[in-house]
Amino acid sequence: MTIDTKPRKIIVDVSGSGRIVENKEIPGSGYPALSEEAENATAYLPATYQPFLDSIAARGIAIDDVYCEAASPGWFNVSAEENRILVYLLCYDTKGTANVYMRPLEGVTIAVDATEMKIIRYLDVLKAPMPTSKGTDYRFAAQKGPFLTFSKPGVIEHPSFTLDGHIVKWAGWEFHVRPNLRSQNVISIVKKDGRSVMYQGFVSEVFVPYQSATTDWYWRTYMDAGEYNLGFLSLPLQPLNDCPRGATFMNATFAAGPDGSPYVTDNLICIFERYAGDIAWRHAEDLPVGDIRESRPKMTLVVRTIASNGNYDYIFDWEFQTDGIIRVKVEATGVLEISANAMKYVNEANMTKAEIDKMYGTLISENTIGVFHDHFFSFHLDMDVDGPNNSFVEGKLVKHLIPPEKSLRKSRWGLEKYVAKTEDEARIQINPIEHPAQYYVMNPSKKTRLGNQVSYRLVPSGVAPSLLDPSDYPQIRAGFTKNQVLYVNDMQTDVDTYHQKKM
Template sequence: MASSHPLDPVSADEFLAARDVLEKAGLLSPSTRFAYMGLDEPPKQDVLEDDVVDRRVRAFLIDVATGELADVVVSVSRGDLIRHRALDPKADGQVPILDEDFARVDEIVRSDPQWQQAVVRRGITDLATVRVCPLTAGWYGHPGEEGRRIVRVLAFVQESATDLAWAHPIDGLAAYVDLIEGRVYQLIDEADLPVPPESGVYQGPERTGLRPIEITQPDGPSFRLDGHLLEWQNWSLRIGFDAREGLSLHQISVDGRPVIYRASIPEMVVPYGDPGPARYFQTYFDNGEYLIGKFANSLELGCDCLGEIAYLDAVVADDHGRPRTIRNAICLHEEDFGILWKHTDIFNGSSQTRRQRRLVISFFTTVGNYDYGYYWYLYLDGTIEFEVKLTGVIWTSSYPGKDYPYATEVAPGLGAPAHQHLFSARLDMMVDGLTNAVEEVDLHGQPIGPGNPYGNALIRTSTRLTTEDGRLADADRGRVWRILNPQQSNRLGQPVAYVLHPQPAPLLLAAEGSTLFQRAGFATRHLWVTQYDAAERYPAGDFVNQHPGGDGLPRYVEAAEDVDGTDIVVWHTFGPTHFPRPEDWPVMPVERCGFTLKPAGFFDRNPTLDVPAPAHCHHAG
């Protein structure tokens, strides 16, 4: 029953075994639901020392009749309960949204007479065409909301089975629902804005002239997959998957040398910028509030992935703690990526070209209107890259009038509010060992002077980060962060290192005094460096839904522990600020964001001199 490696994802049998332990412990009643269930990973040192025999599962429980919450840990190896902690919703916030909440909220809202009247008053006579959209409530300190488990509800009209509901928002109307009491406790009905009439259907006549592109590997792929262990060229790593984080990578090494112990994107926050009474609350922590891994797509060959593909299924738990398999959730394949290196020498006449190739590890998830593709790339030259591909349907509103500052008109009478997508990467670094440090590297031009008479001098300055803290990117200085091992040197006597190249972009734009600023504190810095702590997994804290704020990275760094030559974790915030365009409607072309980790003195010279010339190159050999 137990998985073969301590970092393997929880198997279907292990989910059932954990549920059985909780049932025998008397913790499951007919009204108990599992808001989250996943691997309680063992401490890093235990895994590295091969001293792990205990597989543990962590679960967040909620009694949907009483609202009681619990955080539990079970040993599936020993079959016993390790921890049971009751949660206080006023201090701890709420557990994530359940799958069944969506259907339940639909029933609650539709049966509310005031909501029905408000919809009919807007000219919508057939309530069966209304699509109810329950949204996480955030935390604003409103009287009467403390300790309640709530969602705030917006609605759309879907005029036919093929119509796009997002084209017809019912604006100015929001229902606040208490999930435990099962009722609408407040209705915001602030404006009778017209429902935009134009259809959003985007299927139509197809263009012609696009001829097929076929990607073939007649001899099969160059990678080898053994369970969750993946090997490709000089790379080795383990693949993980979790309902909250989705895809994670573990024990990444190149040439037998460790680089990263664990890499994942454990949180994103999507704050919208329309302050209207029916929209101010639109801020979503898609990992901590909804669990993006639960919504992973089943990927299809020729649609989502091209070439010689290998797939991995993912197993998540449903609301009752029973396993559900997502077929083909993770896609593995190789891609040609253009020129790796090339030179035509003017002295010896040689002409050499090598082509770059990368290994792609990816999954796609759909959270409401947006679709997110998470892509990890490994390159032949030791580079690691991460990219998010954002697509799907932009959130919509009624467009109230010309030059409305908080939204773009994307179709007649249809608005799309401005918003941000801010992701947090957790990179548990292990560059050639556990003793790592971070240097902040800036570029500078130098003034004309005795040592620089022509003003062309260019230098770098490095600032060592010694204690836990958060830092800002600086595009004007070309700022990067060098993650080095002070105890390991290359042949030139330099410490081996990898450099984090950020994509400088605006951080959280919410006002500093706002509750959102307190809840999404991780998104106020581009970089955080913390000393490794097995309990510090999530940048906004363990419990995000309706949490009052102050948890996560800002709290983790309060102790200002030593990070100079210790076991460290690097966290990176990145993502776009999106003022939608008409071209983003009715379905958005992919928007990309991410970061790159490049070796810098990790190798003694170019590590790809052994890459063979392309087989079809006229100069091959």
């Protein structure tokens, strides 16, 4: 909640008394996520703002065909913007298509003070042609054949997991799942065969910096979780389309708005068993005693949420395997956010290679540039491997040379494990080519029956460094992208904390 532009944390006892348990100002430089009220109210301001009406009239666009939506402007160390809740508005021409993101009002920048509800800055610097609406409508009814004939998917008629309130049990797994406004859901108190694995895990942040530096694009450096709330962006999952037959759905009740009124999102989470023809384990032999063909099907349990943030839809799957693996999958789908441009075909203006390289995007259709951008997904994993006493271990794969008199082999590699003694030692920049390594969360007080330390291996995938300069303001704010693994002893576990401008 924000009072007098200052974020506050307020905890209310909802058990019956209605008493305010805690009410304190949150220190530091930051701001809460955009509220639904602020997004809706600011989106209507351009309709009564004469400079904007002049801009759309010059483009031949009727006000009834204009759709505007609120976006967070990021942070760029501008003193005039400090201690203000700012919203930038992105406006589109909706005529002829439901895919409004393919028809932006390029060059228009609208800055709004969301507290005073007024436009404080307006720019119209570019008159790029409006991309055509032809062929952009993604709805099935608007598509033209021929269409592929899809085979019927396999159906698990009688799922073998149980859901008791928020407790899920399946194949030796037991965990608690609950909806969350910021991260969509939180997986907690995870156990396998009665042994603790993880206290809680959730999406921490999604950093999406676009690479155009023009006046109306440079600020598009979104923090999708902290600025928008992934749970708030979640629409009800559709049975049979978003989740397979036999899925179990979970509703979410959130408190939102300045008065804390609750609202319900139906089908925010779905839980289902998945079998896609994969093999969990296999081995075959031709032996004198007879042929051996052994194979086990791979069945997994999936906890799914989907966030629809503007043009993008993020699909998050927490997948539990029978072999003890927890796999987190992320898919980015939806439609493109494009930049309108005068170019109709590549090198129309006889551009040099250097000029084409500096377009910071690709011409994907006439007058349509797909702007380069990143998606950095960060997850908070509070591990409890056989209990809360855990340490971070880096296992370095090291080449060892072999003396000629020892073997015809000249080299081999070994695994050298190092326990991080400080948090700095557990800040990892993954480079599998030059510095191959494995990573573990170890319980130093527990051993297996063979005497090995009880550990759980972390396997980061799809990792990439940020190419932004360390002094660039978006990179300062998203400093967590510098390292692909950050292990801390006393990580703040409140998933609902407000979004920090600086790190």
